[in-house]
Amino acid sequence: MSSRTVPKPPSNWVSTAVSLPITTLKYASTEPVVTGGLLYVLTRGPPHVRERLLRPFANNLLSKNGATRLASLITILKFLTAIGVAKRINGALNRLALNNWSLRRPGASFHFGGAKSELVLITGGSSGFGYEMVKGFSKSARVVVLDISPFPNELARLPDVHFYRCDVTDTSSVVSICAEIKKNLGNPSVLINNAGIGIGKTVLETTNEECERLFKINLISHFVLIREFLPAMLQMKKGHIVTISSMASFFAAPGLLDYCCTKVGALYLNDGIRAECLTRYPGGEGICTTSVHPSWHSTGILKGAEKTLNERGIFPDPPSKVSDLVIEQVLKARSGRIHVPLSEEGRAGLRNWPLWAQDLSMGHVFARKRFEFGRDASSTLQ
Structure with missing residues (x-):
């Protein structure tokens, strides 16, 4: 949780x-x-x-x-x-x-509600944002969860919620489980790539194994799951791919560089899939794409750094602040780019600033009492 x-x-x-x-x-x-x-x-x-x-x-x-x-x-x-x-x-x-240059979303209609015609697949659904999304989506759709962590009992008791224990770093296992899902439950019309981890170390402190695992979970698994489920979405002429990225996709933060690289990659994957759906795939006009960019939220990814965050005046919001917006976006069948909180939207343009202004804003020039992952033992992620 x-x-x-x-x-x-x-x-x-x-x-x-x-x-x-x-x-x-x-x-x-x-x-x-x-x-x-x-x-x-x-x-x-x-x-x-x-x-x-x-x-x-x-x-x-x-x-x-x-x-x-x-x-x-x-x-x-x-x-x-x-x-x-x-x-x-x-x-x-x-x-x-x-929304593919259309006032009304082209393609087939989604049918959320009591009949639960739609199937929503969520990775990392045992905790954090995923945990909240499972609860929310279970009211109007069937939900299937992929996670390596045990599934909480309170989620397992929800009607029409299905759990598959899966290590998304194992591509062959993911492909096998996806085949099982298609056979038993059908093809998801909504794919939420939510699973993610953080290490909170500098590049020189991170091992090759840690870095490879992070990239597989935070980015490579997105490619695998899109390849598994997008073809059926195109045939159905409807689908929604939601990418849980981060505000870290707009910054190269010391002590979190590998995480930032995966998140900017996730953002580009979201934008690239949208472009391919517009230009390369028949039926692609019916596919929605949404990237989500949370700032500080109280999920397991921050475990171990809470005290230092609080000392720096950073008090993470509950994960429901993000999950509620994702659910709303999917239910209204609209593509989007969501910054959470909305006040962070202006910071997404930091990469367009002059380099000297970026350095000053990020505190790379003058010493500043600010939070950075891995700077001390209390800011290292668990």
Whole structure:
């Protein structure tokens, strides 16, 4: 099961309260409905409304050079509104592209619900995100789980949930078990590549065997399972491949480099399968692809590092924060790229920054009290 989230100390609540006005201002400045509405009131709104809005600032901000400062504010609002509208248009075009340039998903319809017509396959379903997804999907679909860890009794008791003990690093075993699943349960219409591990060591501290195992679990198994189940999805003209990646797919973090490499590989695999479905496979237009990029969440992958994380002010969210979004995405049959929490989405563009800005942001230049895996014994994963 996933590890327990450590309660946030009072000081963290104080920090949250202090940062709330900044967070609110940041949101408002990037929301075109807010900036555009304010711009309209200040330029074309009824005079009595504009006067009432500006009255609190008449004796301070606008007491000197009021007209000039108001003109500057209007210019800033125009700029922010234009940026906000551009971001909205960009987001809408991205969503359209992710869903194969169609307003309605092409292909056959999914049938989730009480009849449980769909079969969802989840790797790593015994703990963490997978554990929560098994519970959620069992309400509207049949679920099959592949995991090397024992299956929790509370999941085994759920109706229409099936467990296969499987080491996904053993490709021949995976292929054999997939054949058994097809024979006994049919072909999954949803494949969730969720299984993953972390080592938390530098490259020179990691053995060849550890590195090879990590790549097999975090990335190679994705290729194997896609080859096993995508052909039937194409025949059915429906399918959804969900890739549990990470925010680590956008960073090369010291002490976690092998993990980051597998996660950027998982992201590229997700994007590449989408491209192949669009251009190479008959029936590919009916296949959804979703990559998921969690930040800090309380799963077994962080076991052993919780104390150091808390000392650095990092308090992982429960895994349900991720699983709930995955379930919602699959049930509405839409492709996507999900950042959890959503506030992390902006950090996904860090790779586009100048190298000097990346170094400063990541703390590679000036020493900073920050969390890094493997820096000390208490931050080593178990």
